[in-house]
Amino acid sequence: MKGVAMGVSTDLKIFDLTHEIPAFNIWEAAYRLSQTAQYYPAGTVFVSVCDPGVGTARHSVVLLTKSGHYFVTPDNGTLTLIAEQLGIQEIREIDEVKNRRRNSNESYTFHGRDVYAFTGARLASRTITFEEVGSKLPNEVVKIDYQKPIFENGSIKGGIPVLDIQYGNVWTNIDKKTAENLDLKAGDIVKVQIFNDTKKVYQGKLKLVHTFGEAEIGTDVCYFNSLLNFSLAVNQGNFSEKYKVYSGAHWSILLSR
Structure with a gap:
């Protein structure tokens, strides 16, 4: 994924939040994003891939928060806490015809590399605008139920x-x-x-x-x-x-x- 991003632009600054999310644990991915995103400046692009439904009909999106942060991820519950914490400014569905790594159409199980890292890098490097990510969606995300205090x-x-x-x-x-x-x-x-x-x-x-x-x-x-x-x-x-x-x-x- 880093190689794909660097292939888009060698000027990008790439940081790891974590590679230790338990397999298929969408809830923990959601929490770790909410725990850390607030410390990064507006304009930061986050790529989050905890995607047990990879290759299925779930939406691949970029969410722009009211704080000015971008989140590139499957809309599968990962955005539950970010939407509450930072607010939703706009959501766009990734157009996989335009925003997909070249010659990857036969790959169905690594959208982190082929779609999310590629789109995130293009957005962060200003190769594309937010509007060029894809069509606008309603300001709603898939949410995981949890006990609020x-x-x-x-x-x-x-x-x-x-x-x-x-x-x-x-x-x-x-x-x-x-x-x-x-x-x-x-x-x-x-x-x-x-x-x-x-x-x-x-x-x-x-x-x-x-x-x-x-x-x-x-x-x-x-x-x-x-x-x-x-x-x-x-x-x-x-x-x-x-x-x-x-x-x-x-x-x-x-x-x-």
Whole structure:
């Protein structure tokens, strides 16, 4: 894919966000885009290919956000969070007659190379304009259902979109502002329940800390991560493996005092 992009223009600056999305995990691709895109300047072109439906009738699109970022991807749920976070300015369907790598028409299983990297590079290098990507589509994307953070009846319910996989920390989507409904401060004990669909997988009481060094090694803690979202960890351990807690749209968490 990088070779295809460089074949369009050697002046392009190409960066890797990640190559570690689990196979077929569209939800995690959506989350990683929403986690990182905000730090890049307007005009940046993102190519995201988590495409288990490659070669089928799903739409191949470029989404322009209200913040001025471009996302080149299959419209299969990957844009769920970006559309919410940055807003939709306009969406265009990639014209694969005009915007496809030459002599690739017989290839049906690598659109990342033949369509998305090629189109993204042409757009980023200004070889084509956004309007030349293809025809305009309604400002709607395929969305993945997930648990949004809500406060009701003295508890906060949220989702577990992703793990900090290197350390096994469990990241939720409960932001600090929502958590303020529980009037939490460092040192407080938080009651935590975790569910996979309706099955309760974990229940415990965790101390809220600013940083891991405030707890003994091996101690379970809760904290606000670098995105200021409520998270769970074992100091120098692995919360996910210890309690068999994982991530995705079917996982949810309930917090109370």
